[in-house]
Structures are given as structure tokens and as C-alpha cells.
Amino acid sequence: MPLSPKAAIKEVQDVSFLAARAFGSIFRRPHYVRDILIQMELIGVGSLAVVMLTGFFTGAVLTLQTSKTLSTFGAVGYTGALVAVSLVRELGPVLASLMVAGRVGSGIASELGSMLVTEQINAMRALGTDPVKKLVVPRVLATISMLPVITIVADAMGILGGLFTSVFVLNITPNLYLNRAWDSLRYMDLFGGLLKPLVFGATLAIVSCHCGLRTYGGTQGVGRSTTQAVVASSILIIVFDLFLTRIILAYTR
């Protein structure tokens, strides 16, 4: 069902309040270090396989597509450069974040949503625990800290996938591919490529927690919240990517 403008503004306000409460309570006691570590393992280690596969095949396909275009200019040797820059600046952060949004965002929304409809969140509050500190903060911190790591893995696997295609399909030597890739990358590319997952991680974690914590309507509501979390996170990641890319490019000219 489409949101009315008033409801949309209310949603943005609620997400902003949740973000402010979460970030405001990071340094307040008690600190749930164990919960943060558990979430880091779930989000980071748990997402590795899917991100590695996605990165590898994206790199491989990207290599095939760019080499086709580059061959018209007789510049197939520059495939490594184009693939590396595209992956590190853009595809690595966005694809890794979208994969994590699908896998982790849905998990966060459904877990918190289920806890809400079974009154576990109320029980937690009744027992004197702030659910934002106990449930939201560990998930936000874990996603923010693990997404850049996952992005690096996605980048590396993408370049490896490109190398695989270059060597076995395009007959480009590994040295040429890797040298072009290495020479094309600048520190600002790496900085931009790691800044994006920080922002995307915070966005997807906050949005997913918000969707989970405002679940209503029993198990059907949990399903609805889960879908909304993935859709909203994915759209916001892509929208924020445009703005971040514009800002990063403005500073790297």
C-alpha cells in the first residue's frame, strides 16, 4: 500500500529518532560487548559465502562485458583497470551492501518483529532493559564494522573473478591484468569504497531495526516488516550511493 506524504514524513521522523537514540546510547552503560560480538559473527562471517560468490561472478561478468567494449578500441589490456576501479569504487560496496540487506536486514526485522508480537520486547522493558541498547545498538555497530570488511572481500573476489575470465576466456596474462588493476587504483578510490559501506551499514541496520520494532498484526505483520526492511534498505542504499558518489568525486578531482 503506498504511503501518504504524512505517513512518509512520520516514518522518516521515527527512523531518525531511532538512529539518534541508538547512536546516543552507544557510549552509555551497560555495554553489551558479547551481543555485539555475536552479531558481528552472524552478520560478518555469516554473510561471507554469499558475498564471495556474488563478488566473484560479478567480477567475471564485468570483465566479459568491458572487454567487449574495450576491444573496439583495441584496449582489451586495460580490462583489469576498468574492472578494479568499477569494483572498488562502486560495485563492491553496493553489491555487498545489497546482499547483506537481503540476508541480514530481513533477519533483523523478522527477529525483532517476532520478539515484538510475542511481547518479548515488552518483557525486556519490564525487566529494566532498554531494547534500543540491548537489541538495536549491537546490530548497528556490528553491521557498521563488518560491512567494510565484507566489501573488501567482495572487491578481492571480484578482481579474482575478473582474473579468472581474463586468463581462461580472453587470454590476457595474469600479470597484465593484475598490474593494470593495481596501477589504476588510487587511495581515494579505496577511501570512497570503504566510506560507502559504513553509511550503507548504518542505514540498513537502523531501517531494519525500525521495521522490526514497529511490527503489528501477528505473524503476517512479521512477514510484512521483513519485506519492507529489505525493500527500504535496498532503495536507500542505491539512493545514498548516488549522493555519496557525487560527494566523493567532488573531492577527488
Place this chain on the structure above:
Amino acid sequence: MIQPILEVRDVVKYYEDKAVLNGVSFRVFKGETKIIIGASGSGKSTILKLIIGLDRPDEGTILVDGEDITKLDEQQMVHVRKKIGMVFQESALFDSLSVRENVGYRLYEEGVDEQEIDARVRQVLGFVGLEDAIDKRPSELSGGMKRRVALARALITEPQIMLYDEPTAGLDPITSRKINELIIALRDIKSVTGVFVTHRMRDAFTLATEYATNGDHEIKFHTEDNFICIANTRFLLLRDGKIIFEGPDEVLRKSEDEYIKRFLA
């Protein structure tokens, strides 16, 4: 003059445009159990949520141990909630934690020593008769066992006030009886103040007509018989968000009010 441990003054609560509670006032004194009865949707559970601060009244004040809690924020409510334990309608156990972790939740949060937590968890599980279930998960427990674990979780820090939100709903008569006996024992042996919400009159009258004494190595339960008002319990009947009766069970049973008669029938 004896001060009430819990006082609700002229509380009004709206959900959307409907007044769920409309000027509700009552007092609960130390060691007393207030039984709130009423039809579904009459605002019974809402009162409990307002008392423990899970929701806020739109008007009126709620005093817990003399302190107005209606103006407190989530952080300030933490110390108030330490005085209150609550048993939720569907138990609301944390399904990812074991019985030990559920019952000892508050102690783990407070950073209490592991050995002390274990001892206190075993003690309170012993009180509800579930010491053997300490390492089980909530999914391995029956409905009645879940309610007893929820009761143990609420009792672990020995709160002054216990709130029971239909703790016997959906349970068979034998299990309901066990839960009721635990609540009677808490009231009479440990002097815990209680607010008991239900629409099951049989459970309500069990609480109002039976009392517990400490026997040799076991708690004994007796009925009031001819001795009236031994059980420290008073009724409060809600209808459309308003209190239409407050008093002991003897007066409730003799009421000539048509709605009350139909409700008790």
C-alpha cells in the same frame, strides 16, 4: 495513615479515538492483591501496562511507592521497574535463551556473580517447582511450565509488586490451580502486593477465598469457610473503561447490579 504502595488516580487512556480507560482510580496497599475483572477489551491489561510504564496515560497520575511515574522517561523507569515484576499473558519468555538465562535475566544484566545467579535461579525455580527444567529451552516447555518460568523470572529480584496479566489463560484446571496457589503463597507467605487481571471468575474466587500458611516443610492452603476476609484480596470490575465495582468478594457476590450478576453467572 497507611500509604498505598500503588495508586492510580483519574487515569484516562485513549487508543486512537476510543477511551480505553476513562477516569480509573484505585489504591493497592502492601500485601494486598487487587483482582481486576472485566470483559475482553475493558482495559484490564492496559492498566498493568500503565503501571509498569510500558505505556503512558493520556491523563491522570500513577504513584508507585509514592513516586509519580507518569513523567519519567525510559531511563528513569529502570529503578521503578526493579520494584515491579510482571507475568505476561503468553509468558513472553525469551525464546533464544534457556530457562536459567530467562529466570536469571535481571541478575545477568546487573552483572551479578555467576555462582550467585545459579543459586538464586535454582531457589526461585524450586519455589515454582521447576528446578529440573533449568537447562531447557522455552520451546521444550508446556504452557503451564512457561507461565511458572515467567513467574520465576519476575520473582528473581524479589519485587514489592507483582502484576499478573491473565496468567492462567488457556491452561487446564490443574495447571491453573498450581499457578493460583503460587500467587496465593506469594501474597500470604512473602507479603507481595499483587494486581491480578483475569476474566476467569473461578480463578478470581480461588484467590479471594483461599489463603496459605507455612506448615512443616511445606506451604498449606486453606479456604476461608466461615472466616470472611482472611484472604487479603479485593475485586475491581471494569466496564467500558470505568470501574463499576470495588470491594471484597462477599459484597461482589451479593451485588444486585444486573451487569455484575450477568458477569458472575
